[in-house]
């Protein structure tokens with residue numbers, strides 16, 4: 381484990397709902413959610429007052445209303461949250477040159493080696509919290525730990541409005557009693573499988589034979605074994621810049637087949653575009669990111685990430701446009717070697733009302749795309765994004781994408 385590393389995870393508390401309560405004093409102290417109030421609506425963010433009733437994000441709105449009849453529903457304003465996010469990330473940037481945004485309100489900061497300049501990490505965390513509070517009037521919770529996963533768990537346990545630091549010598553005592561579902565990527569299915577095998581705490585995973593975890597979860601079980609022992613070598617990656625939306629995957633083997641790479645790009649581009657549309661924003665820049673298969677240096681830093689980017693004439697939230705540009709980046713100039721990781725991202729995010737009317741005189745083709753995208757989004761909202769697979773994506777699925785996709789945005793952006 382990189383004992384010398386210090387990672388800080390900063391996460392705004394109930395971000396969208398807190399912005400609303402700050403800007404509308406009459407909402408303070410009341411149970412508030414941002415989200416759709418219609419029959420098919422879903423809660424996007426819940427204030428702490430609403431959470432006391434059991435209301436959670438991603439919960440159907442009718443269920444939230446049943447739990448809390450006096451709940452205040454707000455449509456939300458993504459452009460305003462994006463502006464607020466830029467102010468917050470500017471503050472994060474004062475504390476580290478290495479900031480990796482995970483969503484509008486959440487980031488990792490690498491504090492490794494900054495102690496002489498900035499002071500002890502716990503004090504840095506306290507100053508960061510005070511600065512955010514002073515500049516924005518909002519609460520941010522902070523976790524500090526030797527590895528990313530622990531820092532994120534710590535900020536979650538620090539909520540609301542707290543700071544929790546896990547020192548290298550405290551890692552085992554901190555992790556062991558936690559439920560296995562705290563491990564990154566262990567959701568209800570994998571969690572149930574581990575629990576059925578008698579593995580309920582992270583300490584149980586750390587003590588288990590990794591081969592047993594592999595038998596239970598496939599090759600990914602080895603990764604779970606490493607994470608349970610806090611052997612998380614993932615670095616803070618500033619390349620995944622703040623406010624960008626991105627998705628990437630590591631292939632099971634090195635890939636040179638351009639048809640596989642193109643299909644992978646299409647899958648990622650659609651997913652990124654769906655999140656843009658969900659947030660009511662559009663992007664001006666498309667980024668293709670990859671890691672060459674050949675190791676450049678020993679150790680985890682041996683596979684440096686590369687990227688190419690292109691700025692569009694017009695902002696977009698269309699997966700087909702993003703994929704076309706990313707595929708062009710893939711070919712110009714052609715890759716000279718196989719890759720082990722491939723990602724698609726966008727940047728230059730611009731806010732826009734989600735219900736903005738199509739421009740007068742819009743080309744029929746674009747109108748058709750807009751309608752198609754709306755239909756895809758409805759299917760994804762109702763049945764999960766796995767339900768939306770375009771014909772040409774089949775090859776990417778076979779390339780072993782499913783478990784290893786890493787998103788540039790947390791599933792639960794308001795936590």
Ligand SMILES: [Mg+2]
Nearest residue numbers: 391392794795
């Ligand atoms: Mg949050």
